[in-house]
Amino acid sequence: MPLKDLQRIFEMQWRETAEDNSEIRYANGKDFQSYLMKGIDMLSTWYSKMAEDDSFHVLSVEEAFQFTIPDLPIPIIGAMDLIEEDDSGAVIITDWKTAGRAYSADEVTRNQQMTMYQLAVKSNGFGDREILLRFDCLLKTQRPRFEQYYTVRTEIDEKRLIRKIRKVWEGISSGIFIPNDTSWKCPTCHYRQACDRWFLEEQEGL
Numbered sequence: 001m002p003l004k005d006l007q008r009i010f011e012m013q014w015r016e017t018a019e020d021n022s023e024i025r026y027a028n029g030k031d032f033q034s035y036l037m038k039g040i041d042m043l044s045t046w047y048s049k050m051a052e053d054d055s056f057h058v059l060s061v062e063e064a065f066q067f068t069i070p071d072l073p074i075p076i077i078g079a080m081d082l083i084e085e086d087d088s089g090a091v092i093i094t095d096w097k098t099a100g101r102a103y104s105a106d107e108v109t110r111n112q113q114m115t116m117y118q119l120a121v122k123s124n125g126f127g128d129r130e131i132l133l134r135f136d137c138l139l140k141t142q143r144p145r146f147e148q149y150y151t152v153r154t155e156i157d158e159k160r161l162i163r164k165i166r167k168v169w170e171g172i173s174s175g176i177f178i179p180n181d182t183s184w185k186c187p188t189c190h191y192r193q194a195c196d197r198w199f200l201e202e203q204e205g206l
Contacts, residue, residue: 003047007040014039025188042098042144049146056092059083067123069162072169080117082136090130093117097137108135108149115161118153 014036018024026035064079082094095113114133121131135149171177179195186192 003044006043006047010039010043011036038140038144042138042140045144045146046138055087056084059085065120065124067120069165072166074169076116076120076165078116078120080120083121088130090132091121091126092132092134093121094134094136097135098140099137100140102139102147103135103137103149108151111151112161114151115153115157119158119161
């Protein structure tokens, strides 16, 4: 698809969703028009970097998955943005991201979402394949940039995540719910005051 068509579709969707939408709260110094232009610029950056590569074959897009962990009574469910394979038969799982800055090496290697995806594909027919994990990341810097980060996961990484999942389920089953007050969503979250009250309950004797 030509770039101009992608940009036209984006602008049409953005106008339909956001123009004159009073529920949207923009960051300081940002507005409908500035985000429209940023989106068009980001599409141009992505388009110029995504050269066609015949050695990669698309297996699926937005691939839903479900798998189980032994001794856990509920399934793990989710979806992966893109699954491809190369000429050697290796499976490449790609997660599309936007970010305000480049990822650090530690953020790439410790990302739990990618470990979850590896567990998912191994449980759904690709257990005998080499698995590569990749972030395709559009950076929302003043001049948009596109970066790719490849990574892999070991059996130890998988075991760490499985143990964490089991412990989280134990907490849920016991009625233990600890608010996450470190999310990027916190500044605009409608439940922020409820979180703050929960942290102060013991001090106030509530």
